[in-house]
Structures are given as C-alpha cells and as structure tokens.
Amino acid sequence: MLAFIAIGCILNMLFTMSFDVLNDFHQISFLKPMREQSLISPYYYSVLLLLGINIILSTSLALLNGFTGLFTMGHAGFMAIGAYTAAYVVKSYLPTAAPMLQLFTALAVGSLSASLFGLCIGFAGLRLSGDYLGMVTLGFSEIIRVSLLNIEAVGGARGMTDIPQFINLGMVTLIALIVIILVKRIRDGRFGRAMFAVKENEMAANLIGINPLEVKVRAFVLSSALAGVAGVCFAFSEGYLSTQTFTFVKSFEIIAMNVIGGLGSLSGAILGGAMLSLLPEVLRKVQDFTGVDIRMVLYALTMILIMILRPKGLLGQKEWKWLSSPN
Amino acid sequence: MAFIAELKEMSLYFGGLKANHQVSLQLFPGKLYGLIGPNGAGKTTIFNVLTGVYAPSSGEVRFLGKSVAGLAPYKIARLGIGRTFQNIRLFKQLTVEANVMTAFFSQGESNLLDNLFASQRFKREEESSRKRAHELLKFMGLLNHAKDLAGSLPYGKQRKLEIARALGPAPKLLLLDEPAAGLNPTETRELTALIGKLQQEKNITVLLIEHDMRLVMDICEFIFVLDNGELIAKGKAQEIQQNPQVIAAYLGVDESEGEGE
Numbered sequence: 005m006l007a008f009i010a011i012g013c014i015l016n017m018l019f020t021m022s023f024d025v026l027n028d029f030h031q032i033s034f035l036k037p038m039r040e041q042s043l044i045s046p047y048y049y050s051v052l053l054l055l056g057i058n059i060i061l062s063t064s065l066a067l068l069n070g071f072t073g074l075f076t077m078g079h080a081g082f083m084a085i086g087a088y089t090a091a092y093v094v095k096s097y098l099p100t101a102a103p104m105l106q107l108f109t110a111l112a113v114g115s116l117s118a119s120l121f122g123l124c125i126g127f128a129g130l131r132l133s134g135d136y137l138g139m140v141t142l143g144f145s146e147i148i149r150v151s152l153l154n155i156e157a158v159g160g161a162r163g164m165t166d167i168p169q170f171i172n173l174g175m176v177t178l179i180a181l182i183v184i185i186l187v188k189r190i191r192d193g194r195f196g197r198a199m200f201a202v203k204e205n206e207m208a209a210n211l212i213g214i215n216p217l218e219v220k221v222r223a224f225v226l227s228s229a230l231a232g233v234a235g236v237c238f239a240f241s242e243g244y245l246s247t248q249t250f251t252f253v254k255s256f257e258i259i260a261m262n263v264i265g266g267l268g269s270l271s272g273a274i275l276g277g278a279m280l281s282l283l284p285e286v287l288r289k290v291q292d293f294t295g296v297d298i299r300m301v302l303y304a305l306t307m308i309l310i311m312i313l314r315p316k317g318l319l320g321q322k323e324w325k326w327l328s329s330p331n
Numbered sequence: 332m333a334f335i336a337e338l339k340e341m342s343l344y345f346g347g348l349k350a351n352h353q354v355s356l357q358l359f360p361g362k363l364y365g366l367i368g369p370n371g372a373g374k375t376t377i378f379n380v381l382t383g384v385y386a387p388s389s390g391e392v393r394f395l396g397k398s399v400a401g402l403a404p405y406k407i408a409r410l411g412i413g414r415t416f417q418n419i420r421l422f423k424q425l426t427v428e429a430n431v432m433t434a435f436f437s438q439g440e441s442n443l444l445d446n447l448f449a450s451q452r453f454k455r456e457e458e459s460s461r462k463r464a465h466e467l468l469k470f471m472g473l474l475n476h477a478k479d480l481a482g483s484l485p486y487g488k489q490r491k492l493e494i495a496r497a498l499g500p501a502p503k504l505l506l507l508d509e510p511a512a513g514l515n516p517t518e519t520r521e522l523t524a525l526i527g528k529l530q531q532e533k534n535i536t537v538l539l540i541e542h543d544m545r546l547v548m549d550i551c552e553f554i555f556v557l558d559n560g561e562l563i564a565k566g567k568a569q570e571i572q573q574n575p576q577v578i579a580a581y582l583g584v585d586e587s588e589g590e591g592e
Contacts, residue, residue, distance in 0.1 A: 186447055193446040193453065194432070194439045194460070201422050201433045208420035211382055213408035213437035213500045222443065268424065321424060331429035 049173055055281040056176035057237050060183045062261035062277030063270065064230030069259065070268040071191060072223040073203030075138045079231055080254035081145025082118045084247070086232025087239040088158050090114035091167045103170040110236045118232025119225045126224035130217055142252055153247045163246035171240040179237055183230055188270060190226065192329055199223055200331070264310055266317030271324040276317065334393070335360040335536050336381065336504055341390035343376055350376040352560045358504065363530050364538045365551030369580060373560040374540045375417060378506045382414050383407040394504070409437045413502030415493040417509045423482030427473060427492055430481045431464035434499020471495040471525065487518040491525070507539040511546055519543060523550055548572070556580065
C-alpha cells in the first residue's frame with residue numbers, strides 16, 4: 005500500500021507542477037483537479053485520463069469475457085451505475101467533506117452499487133450462455149441508461165453537473181495500477197483457475213467439484229465492481245455526467261479493446277485499452293497533417309487490419325513478463 | 332450395506348429411447364470393477380447418472396448410503412466421485428499443474444478478500460495446493476511436464492493428466508471412461524499398472540469402461556456387461572468370457588441381430 009502511495013506521489017509530481025509532496029499530502033491538494041496546473045497541455049491531460057479509465061474498464065471486462073468466457077455487452081451499464089450513484093451520494097450527502105473522505109466514499113459507493121447490479125444480473129442471466137447472455141446484458145444496460153435518463157434527481161436528460169472534481173490524472177493512474185494488480189491476483193489464484201476451467205470446459209469443471217454458477221456470479225460481481233470504479237474515476241474527473249456516455253457503443257468499445265488486445269490475456273486487455281484510446285488521437289494528427297476528414301475511416305481500417313493480421317488479437321493468449329501467470 | 336455405490340433398478344429414458352433399463356449394480360469399496368458392452372449399450376450414461384450429469388428416470392442411485400439421484404454434479408464430486416471422459420476434457424490453456432490445482436477448488440478455504448489482498452492464508456493455501464498437485468503428478472509420472480500447457484501434451488499423457496485431475500478432490504470412487512482409448516500398447520501397459528497402483532495404494536474403488544478386453548480381463552476383479560441399456564451379466568473374468576449371453580451380445584446370434592464389435 006505504501007508503494008502505491010509513493011507511486012501516486014511520483015505520478016502526481018510528474019503530472020502537476022507541485023513538487024511539495026508532503027505538504028501536498030497534508031493539505032490533500034494531492035486530490036485537487038490538476039488539469040489546469042498540469043505540466044502537460046489540457047488536451048494531452050484529457051487523453052491520458054481517458055486512457056487510464058479505459059484501461060480500468062478493459063481490465064475489468066477481461067475477468068468476464070476473457071477469463072470466464074462470459075460474453076457480455078452491457079459493461080457501460082455497470083460503469084453508469086457506479087458513476088451516477090457515487091456522484092449522487094457525494095453531491096447530496098458529502099458536498100463539503102474533505103476530498104479524501106469524498107474519494108473513499110465515492111469509490112466504495114460506486115463499486116458496491118455496481119457490484120450489486122452485477123449480482124442481480126448474475127443470478128438472473130447466468131442460466132443463459134453465449135449470445136443469449138450477451139443479449140440480456142445489452143438489454144440490461146440499456147434499461148439502466150434509459151432509467152437514468154428519466155430520473156430527475158440525477159439530472160435526467162440535462163445530465164448531472166457540478167460534481168466535485170477531486171480525481172486527477174495521478175489518481176486515475178494509481179487506481180488503474182491497483183485494478184490491474186487486483187485482477188492479476190484473482191487470475192492467478194484459485195478463483196481465477198476456476199474461471200478458466202469454467203470457460204474451457206464447464207462440464208469438466210462441474211465434475212471436479214466447481215459450481216459453475218458460483219464462479220460466474222463471482223466473476224460478474226468483481227467485474228461490475230471494477231467497472232463501477234471506472235465510472236467513479238470518470239464522474240469525479242470530468243465533473244459532468246450524461247447518459248450519452250454510457251450507450252451500448254461504449255460497451256462495444258470495451259469489448260473491442262479486449263478482442264484487439266487478445267481475449268483471455270490481461271496484458272492484451274491493457275494493450276487493447278491503450279490502443280483504442282490513443283488511436284483516434286494519433287489519427288487526429290494524421291488528419292490535421294493531410295487535411296482530409298478520414299480519421300474514423302482510418303480508425304475502422306486499422307481495427308480491421310489488426311483482426312485480419314492477428315485474428316487472436318495483438319497478444320493472443322500471451323502475457324507480458326510482469327503480468328505473467330503461474331497457471 | 333457396505334456398498335460404496337449402488338444402482339437400484341435405475342432406468343434412464345430419453346423420450347422413447349431406453350438408454351438404461353432397470354440396471355442394478357453394487358460396488359464394494361476398494362475393488363476394481365469393469366463395465367463392458369458393445370457401442371451404444373449405455374455404459375457412459377451409467378457414469379453420467381452416477382456423477383449427476385443426468386437424473387435417472389426411475390430407480391435409485393446411492394453413494395455412501397446417501398441417495399444422490401439428481402444431485403448437481405459438483406455436489407456429487409465433492410462427496411467423492413471422480414471421473415474422466417471418453418473424449419479428453421482438459422483445460423488446455425492452463426498448465427498441467429494448474430489443471431490438477433483446479434480440482435482442489437472445493438477444498439479451498441481462502442475467500443476472495445484473501446485473494447485480493449494476497450493474505451498469508453491465501454499464499455499458504457496456494458503453496459500447499461501446488462505441492463499436492465506435484466505429488467499427484469509424480470504419482471502419474473507427469474512431474475516433468477508440470478509447467479507445460481495441458482494442450483501441448485501428447486495424447487497418452489493427456490489421459491494420465493485427466494486421471495491426476497480426477498484424483499484432486501480425493502475421490503473414494505473413480506470412474507474411468509475408456510482410459511486406454513487411443514493409446515499404443517506400451518502406454519496401455521503403463522496405464523494398466525498405474526490403475527492397479529492407484530487402487531492398491533490409494534484404496535480407491537475404480538469402475539472402468541474399456542473396450543480393450545485384455546486390459547479389462549487382466550485387472551478387473553469383477554465385470555458388469557451391458558447390452559441395449561440392460562445389465563446382461565456380471566461376474567469374474569472367466570465367468571464373463573464363457574457367458575453365452577455376453578458372447579451373443581458381442582458376436583451376435585443370428586443374422587438379424589448380428590452386431591459386430
């Protein structure tokens with residue numbers, strides 16, 4: 005934990021002008037929005053922020069889609085639940101509390117609320133498998149989105165505004181690192197092995213004493229909790245929430261990250277998340293250079309090319325060394 | 332009774348198809364049983380009923396004196412029935428040792444939080460289950476493959492690995508579905524020796540389905556013969572070999588029923 009705080013302080017120094025770490029930490033300005041004070045331009049700051057959030061999302065989906073073999077198309081729904089619940093609770097009940105307290109409350113509320121929905125859909129939908137489960141989760145996430153759109157307390161169609169912005173780039177990076185470590189630990193432990201077992205041969209897993217339903221529900225709860233964390237990061241760094249962010253397009257983007265990187269590989273999920281976050285921005289440069297509006301065409305073409313050249317994703321089943329699995 | 336497992340007039344129908352009809356058999360602890368019969372005789376469905384994959388249409392299934400008919404497969408596995416499959420079902424993307432370690436899942440005591448925080452309890456459990464997996468692999472002669480991917484093993488070793496995995500939950504009854512299928516004569520001999528060793532050293536009751544008659548006659552103390560879903564004979568190897576009904580089932584009696592093996 006100390007190592008994480010140390011990394012967080014270093015990242016904070018890197019991304020902000022403040023080098024007075026101890027004083028920072030004392031005053032918890034460590035948690036203030038740093039977009040304006042950052043060493044890097046606000047544009048790059050936003051891109052990196054999105055990158056961090058996307059990596060959290062992609063990593064969390066790897067638990068379901070990659071490790072347990074559950075095809076879900078509603079990950080944006082879990083993210084929305086986490087974002088909206090945490091934002092609502094902090095805004096309504098802790099508007100003047102210390103940022104540190106707000107942060108931990110937001111993370112706890114966001115991940116718990118999302119995992120509660122994960123639990124529900126786990127029990128409701130897990131008797132289905134394959135494409136059918138995909139359909140159920142897709143419908144579920146749309147129900148969440150449309151419901152949020154019609155709840156006035158969270159801003160309805162206008163969106164939710166004035167959310168305190170206490171999560172900065174350093175914090176998102178730190179949280180993303182923690183999420184990666186947690187997912188790695190799960191993957192390498194007995195629960196992770198059970199997930200792979202269920203994915204590869206549910207019947208064989210069942211016959212050596214693994215309850216497949218239990219494993220799947222666990223995966224759902226964990227994955228949705230982490231998606232909720234991503235939602236919290238998004239809400240409290242942007243300061244504004246709109247249901248437009250959480251459409252099924254977002255869910256598909258997260259699936260694409262996993263597939264492009266390599267389904268079943270944690271490193272792949274990270275690489276895919278990074279690729280799909282940075283690619284549009286890199287292509288923006290290309291567009292500026294050529295002066296032709298071909299960004300999204302190139303984006304789609306790149307994805308198609310990757311899938312043709314590397315049908316199993318960029319990394320396939322492989323892992324980077326620091327994320328390698330003992331299993 | 333002292334039966335470890337018992338089927339009492341067990342029938343399994345799929346619509347009009349009688350997969351098993353009024354099958355009764357008893358297994359005593361510590362013995363090695365064979366289950367033979369022509370293709371489609373209903374041997375594997377008996378395994379499926381014993382392990383909870385199918386619930387019997389009628390009749391009783393008892394294991395350790397407890398009725399297990401219709402119980403979920405993972406619950407029956409935890410009670411102590413292990414099995415292997417006719418078509419190998421390994422977790423091919425996991426390493427050999429991880430395949431065996433998955434079988435310790437139900438005995439695990441660490442919870443998700445232990446795992447997330449990598450607690451001492453979690454680390455200790457991981458270490459001990461790795462050690463136990465290595466012991467089982469050593470028993471099956473696969474220890475030098477521990478870190479290989481299961482899918483990369485040659486066929487014969489995959490069969491052995493499946494047995495090692497089935498031994499993971501420390502079963503009292505082990506069901507082997509054609510363990511020698513696809514093996515060459517040397518591998519079959521090795522496997523035969525292993526099954527004998529397993530039954531003697533670990534005192535596990537074994538019921539095996541096999542088409543290799545020499546293997547069956549060599550090691551099985553008692554043999555059940557199925558044909559068309561019904562139990563047509565049971566007894567020691569010599570009795571079975573001379574039983575006219577068994578000969579008829581395997582070789583056919585006249586042209587209309589002729590069914591070669």
